[in-house]
Amino acid sequence: MPLYDPQTTALISIDLQGLVLSRPLAPHSAQQIVENTAAIARKLKADGGTTVFVTVGFSADYADAVNQPVDESFSFPEGGLPPAALAAPAEIAALTPDVAIVKRQWSAFYGTDLDLQLRRRGIKTVILTGVATNFGVESTVRDAYAANYAVIVAEDAVTTFSQEMQDFACTKVLPRLSRIRKTAEILAN
Numbered sequence: 001m002p003l004y005d006p007q008t009t010a011l012i013s014i015d016l017q018g019l020v021l022s023r024p025l026a027p028h029s030a031q032q033i034v035e036n037t038a039a040i041a042r043k044l045k046a047d048g049g050t051t052v053f054v055t056v057g058f059s060a061d062y063a064d065a066v067n068q069p070v071d072e073s074f075s076f077p078e079g080g081l082p083p084a085a086l087a088a089p090a091e092i093a094a095l096t097p098d099v100a101i102v103k104r105q106w107s108a109f110y111g112t113d114l115d116l117q118l119r120r121r122g123i124k125t126v127i128l129t130g131v132a133t134n135f136g137v138e139s140t141v142r143d144a145y146a147a148n149y150a151v152i153v154a155e156d157a158v159t160t161f162s163q164e165m166q167d168f169a170c171t172k173v174l175p176r177l178s179r180i181r182k183t184a185e186i187l188a189n
Contacts, residue, residue: 003181003189004125004152006047010099010118012108012144013037014130014137014158016092017055019085025131027166028159030089036157036183037129038091043187045095050121053097054108054130054140057086064104107139115147125150127186128178129157134169141177151178154186 015021016037021030041051058065060080077085087093099117101108108114118126126149128137137158144151153174160166170180 003179003186004127004150006044006049006189008122009044009125009127010050010052010121010123011037011041011044011127011129012052012054012114012140013041013092014054014108014128014140015056015132016053016088016130017085018087018089019056019081020131021089024161025159026161027163028156030131030159033129033131033157033159034089034091036154038095040127040129040154040157040183040186041095041097044127047189050099050118050123051095051097052099052101052108052114052117053088053092053095054101054103054112054114054136055086055088056104056136057081057102058104066105103136105139106136107143108136109140109143109147118149123149125152127152127154129154131158132160132165133158134160134165134173138169138173141174145177152186153178153180154183155180157183 101112101114126144
């Protein structure tokens, strides 16, 4: 039995842009995540599937960014994010997504029209790739699962900031919300 039906499946890539990819990543490199995501996107598109590229972005004054006290905050540059922070790597920029989403929270669903765009296209299954496994990817997986989408996480097309973080997400949390597969398994569908 196939892992998914391409006609009712969408790839959702999370935060493949300079702001995120320039950080130290583990266990998979930014290049590996980009290459695997591009391979899945090309195959899915060729088979009649849908691609959704999600990036994070804010207004120049960050008035649309969550701004609550936390123990480990992320600081943004004065005057807004520079173009390099928003730019996709060449392999991703060369692809034309069916849907482009700009998010302002961890999840690609919260405060965006992602669910609307998926439902209008008859999507029943989503494949997740991107950065960071236990932040934006996991938040999006949780919301996709709650919205009753079948979820597949491409384990070697997601990464975070340490092997320990990746292992916890991929062995303790995500298997309860999705099917975890390697890129090769997804491409073999």
